[in-house]
Amino acid sequence: xxxxxxxxxxxxxxxxxxxxxxxxxxxxxxxxxxxxxxxxxxxxxxxxxxxxxxxxxxxxxxxxxxxxxxxxxxxxxxxxxxxxxxxxxxxxxxxxxxxxxxxxxxxxxxxxxxxxxxxxxxxxxxxxxxxxxxxxxxxxxxxxxxxxxxxxxxxxxxxxxxxxxxxxxxxxxxxxxxxxxxxxxxxxxxxxxxxxxxxxxxxxxxxxxxxxxxxxxxxxxxxxxxxxxxxxxxxxxxxxxxxxxxxxxxxxxxxxxxxxxxxxxxxxxxxxxxxxxxxxxxxxx
Amino acid sequence: xxxxxxxxxxxxxxxxxxxxxxxxxxxxxxxxxxxxxxxxxxxxxxxxxxxxxxxxxxxxxxxxxxxxxxxxxxxxxxxxxxxxxxxxxxxxxxxxxxxxxxxxxxxxxxxxxxxxxxxxxxxxxxxxxxxxxxxxxxxxxxxxxxxxxxxxxxxxxxxxxxxxxxxxxxxxxxxxxxxxxxxxxxxxxxxxxxxxxxxxxxxxxxxxxxxxxxxxxxxxxxxxxxxxxxxxxxxxxxxxxxxxxxxxxxxxxxxxxxxxxxxxxxxxxxxxxxxxxxxxxxxxx
Numbered sequence: 001x002x003x004x005x006x007x008x009x010x011x012x013x014x015x016x017x018x019x020x021x022x023x024x025x026x027x028x029x030x031x032x033x034x035x036x037x038x039x040x041x042x043x044x045x046x047x048x049x050x051x052x053x054x055x056x057x058x059x060x061x062x063x064x065x066x067x068x069x070x071x072x073x074x075x076x077x078x079x080x081x082x083x084x085x086x087x088x089x090x091x092x093x094x095x096x097x098x099x100x101x102x103x104x105x106x107x108x109x110x111x112x113x114x115x116x117x118x119x120x121x122x123x124x125x126x127x128x129x130x131x132x133x134x135x136x137x138x139x140x141x142x143x144x145x146x147x148x149x150x151x152x153x154x155x156x157x158x159x160x161x162x163x164x165x166x167x168x169x170x171x172x173x174x175x176x177x178x179x180x181x182x183x184x185x186x187x188x189x190x191x192x193x194x195x196x197x198x199x200x201x202x203x204x205x206x207x208x209x210x211x212x213x214x215x216x217x218x219x220x221x222x223x224x225x226x227x228x229x230x231x232x233x234x235x236x237x238x239x240x241x242x243x244x245x246x247x248x249x250x251x252x253x254x255x256x257x258x259x260x261x262x263x264x265x266x267x268x269x270x271x272x273x274x275x276x277x278x279x280x281x282x283x284x285x
Numbered sequence: 286x287x288x289x290x291x292x293x294x295x296x297x298x299x300x301x302x303x304x305x306x307x308x309x310x311x312x313x314x315x316x317x318x319x320x321x322x323x324x325x326x327x328x329x330x331x332x333x334x335x336x337x338x339x340x341x342x343x344x345x346x347x348x349x350x351x352x353x354x355x356x357x358x359x360x361x362x363x364x365x366x367x368x369x370x371x372x373x374x375x376x377x378x379x380x381x382x383x384x385x386x387x388x389x390x391x392x393x394x395x396x397x398x399x400x401x402x403x404x405x406x407x408x409x410x411x412x413x414x415x416x417x418x419x420x421x422x423x424x425x426x427x428x429x430x431x432x433x434x435x436x437x438x439x440x441x442x443x444x445x446x447x448x449x450x451x452x453x454x455x456x457x458x459x460x461x462x463x464x465x466x467x468x469x470x471x472x473x474x475x476x477x478x479x480x481x482x483x484x485x486x487x488x489x490x491x492x493x494x495x496x497x498x499x500x501x502x503x504x505x506x507x508x509x510x511x512x513x514x515x516x517x518x519x520x521x522x523x524x525x526x527x528x529x530x531x532x533x534x535x536x537x538x539x540x541x542x543x544x545x546x547x548x549x550x551x552x553x554x555x556x557x558x559x560x561x562x563x564x565x566x567x568x569x570x
Contacts, residue, residue, distance in 0.1 A: 125499035145497055175496050188489050189502040195541055196481055196505060198560040203537035204473050204530070210567050211460050212430055214410035217474040217567075219504045220481060224564040228557035232550050239545055245489070246542050250535070252488035256480055257531050260524055265517050272513035275483040279509040282495050282502075 001094065001157065003068065003164045005029055010066035011051070012081065014041050016128050017098050018072030019136030022050045024169040027138065033062050041133050050136065063088040068161065071097040074230055075105055075237055079112070086114050094161050095119040100186060100230075101238040102149045102179040110153050120158040121149040122165065123182065125190070129225040138169065146171035149182045187241035192249060194231060195242070197224040286379065286442065288353065288449045290314055295351035296336070297366065299326050301413050302383050303357030304421030307335045309454040312423065318347050326418050335421065348373040353446065356382040360390055360518055364397070371399050379446050380404040385471060385515075386523040387434045387464040395438050405443040406434040407450065408467065410475070414510040423454065431456035434467045472526035477534060479516060480527070482509040 001007070009025060011018050014036040025032045026049065033053035036042055042054045053062060063069070063085065071078050078097060089095075095117060099105055106121045113119050126144035128135055146166035150159050159176075166174040177185060200217075201224035209217075235242055259267040288294070294310060296303045299321040310317045311334065318338035321327055327339045338347060348354070348370065356363050363384060374380075380402060384390055391406045398404050411429035413420055431451035435444050444461075451459040462470060485502075486509035494502075520527055544552040 125497070127499070144499060147497065173496060177497075185491070185497050188491065189494065189498045193485070193501040193505045195538070196485065197501075198556060199534060199538045199541060200478070200481065201560040201563050202556060203533045206470070206473065209474065209563075211458060212410070212432065212462075212470050213474045213567065214412070214429060216478040216482075216508045219507055220478045221564055221567065222504055223501050224560045226557045226561055228554040228561070231557060232553045235545060235553060236548055236550060239548070243542065243545055246538070246545075248488045249484060250538065250542075253480070253484045253531070253535065256484060257528065257535075260520060260528055260531075263521055263524070265521060268517045268520060269513040271483060271487060272511045272516060275486040275509045276511055276513070278486050278494075279506055282498065282506065 001067065001161050003030070003161065003168060005031060007031065007067045008033070008065045010034065010062060010069045011072060012036075012069065013072035014038075014045055014051075014054075014133045014136075015072060016131055016133070016135055017124065017126075018070070019045070019050065019133035020126075020138050020140055021070060021072065021098070021124075021169065023136050024138030024141065026050055026052075028168065030168070033066070035059065035062065036133075044133055050133070058085055058088070060088050064090055066090060066093055068165075069093055069095050070165070071095065071099070075099050075101065075233055079105065079109060082109055083112055086112075086117070089114060089117050091116045093117045094158050096122050096162050096165060098122065098124050100190065100234045101183055103183045103241075104237045106149060106151055106179045110151060118155060118158045120154050120162040121179070122162050123147045123149060123186070124166070124169070124171065129223065131227055141169045141171050143172050145173045145175065147182060148174065148176045149179055150176065151179060183238050183241045184244075187238055187245040191235060191238060191242045192245045194223055194226060195235075195246060196249070197221050198226060200224065286352065286446050288315070288446065288453060290316060292316065292352045293318070293350045295319065295347060295354045296357060297321075297354065298357035299323075299330055299336075299339075299418045299421075300357060301416055301418070301420055302409065302411075303355070304330070304335065304418035305411075305423050305425055306355060306357065306383070306409075306454065308421050309423030309426065311335055311337075313453065315453070318351070320344065320347065321418075329418055335418070343370055343373070345373050349375055351375060351378055353450075354378055354380050355450070356380065356384070359515055360384050360386065360522060364390065364394060367394055367404075368397055371397075371402070374399060374402050376401040378402045379443050381407050381447050381450060383407065383409050385475065385519045386468055388468045388526075389522050391434060391436055391464045395436060403440060403443045405439050405447040406464070407447050408432045408434060408471070409451070409454070409456065414508060416512055426454045426456050428457050430458045430460065432467060433459065433461045434464055435461065436464065468523050468526045469529075472523055472530040476520060476523060476527045477530045479508050479511060480520075480531060481534070482506050483511060485509065
């Protein structure tokens with residue numbers, strides 16, 4: 001399947017990510033319909049031509065026409081939705097998603113899904129601390145990574161369709177990981193960073209902090225504004241990988257603490273040089 | 286003293302901060318001279334009209350004319366410089382600085398300084414991971430905080446001159462703390478954040494990380510590119526305050542770890558709500 005202007009694309013869930021997907025596709029003339037349970041979201045999406053058709057109902061016709069269905073829901077709702085409504089899917093429909101953890105989801109969904117449809121998991125590594133379609137902005141994808149997360153059950157064709165989604169939306173880099181690799185990686189680069197930001201924001205009671213903070217503190221706590229419903233769920237779904245990453249971080253942090261106690265200036269400098277060298281690899285410029 | 290176009294301002298050390306000070310003053314027509322031991326730096330500063338006079342020498346005339354001397358050196362060099370060259374200061378000269386720790390510096394310098402001059406400490410909370418005058422940019426101050434750090438030895442007049450510097454350079458907020466308060470605050474908002482960023486950058490050996498990172502990881506590690514000479518010195522000069530802040534962070538982080546192990550979703554959500562509420566206070570918009 002090649003995604004083109006005749007492909008019926010259905011997005012389930014028009015939050016910040018689903019909404020940004022819809023904008024990105026629609027601006028390029030793709031045919032996007034959507035389902036979201038929130039009436040105001042649907043009105044906004046239609047009025048602003050982010051989607052061509054949209055409804056708050058589980059609309060059998062809309063679903064039955066879809067060649068590609070993209071789920072942008074909280075993880076537990078995603079699974080429930082599939083169970084209840086997969087009878088409406090068209091034969092041959094490709095299902096994908098944007099869920100931030102994979103290990104506990106991909107195999108389950110592939111297991112429950114009808115045999116004449118295929119689910120191929122994806123994770124667009126972009127987001128915003130602001131929620132809802134009102135902040136949807138397809139540009140958040142343009143510097144971001146898009147990870148396709150297949151299992152051995154997936155066909156090359158579905159993997160290709162999933163990569164097409166990433167290409168159309170203009171992600172800077174498209175890569176592929178197994179669910180296990182994905183979850184370890186995410187535990188480190190995304191979940192651990194959120195744990196750190198939250199901790200930094202809550203570990204010190206000093207008032208009027210904002211009078212004294214520099215950019216460092218602002219940068220390290222930007223993601224401390226966090227959607228507790230989604231992230232508490234993501235953390236617990238990826239508990240083992242996240243705890244492992246927290247342990248690695250804690251051990252390294254304790255090493256630095258010891259060097260400080262012992263006034264080991266050379267050791268501290270060496271760690272700083274290592275840190276600087278690794279960080280240089282990340283600079284976009 | 287009111288700083289005006291006739292005030293002779295001398296900056297010692299034209300690195301990223303000294304250079305940005307010089308640019309900020311010069312662009313507004315103030316009379317800036319500078320001393321820096323690096324020949325190329327001096328040439329660049331003169332050629333680009335960042336300063337009107339500059340030299341690599343400890344120039345008795347330049348120093349003797351200065352009404353206001355701003356030190357932008359590594360902490361240990363700052364103290365040595367004062368000891369060796371204060372005989373050249375003009376009577377009544379006001380000395381200030383940009384040093385990132387205060388407790389171990391302010392009282393020492395005030396103690397060794399000639400009685401007919403006055404040292405009033407300041408900390409501009411801005412910086413860059415790039416070093417040298419070539420990256421000097423006075424705009425880094427415009428969203429930043431400027432902290433004046435007086436002791437009981439300081440006169441209201443010198444405190445006022447120090448605040449004038451902050452105003453002229455266009456800092457967003459000018460506040461005042463004692464050396465002890467300053468160092469605790471800095472231990473938290475600046476040094477702890479650098480410890481975290483370094484740790485995050487070195488705790489996991491995964492290669493090709495840059496293929497998978499989102500903005501969160503980039504944000505939390507921006508300051509992991511760190512000048513090891515300056516920061517190892519700053520850390521050790523503020524060792525007790527920093528170790529205290531590291532302990533507070535570690536305890537809170539361990540609390541989150543425990544909640545995860547116990548799958549205490551409500552506890553995690555509560556911490557996320559607390560974090561979100563506190564972080565909202567920081568948003569510039």
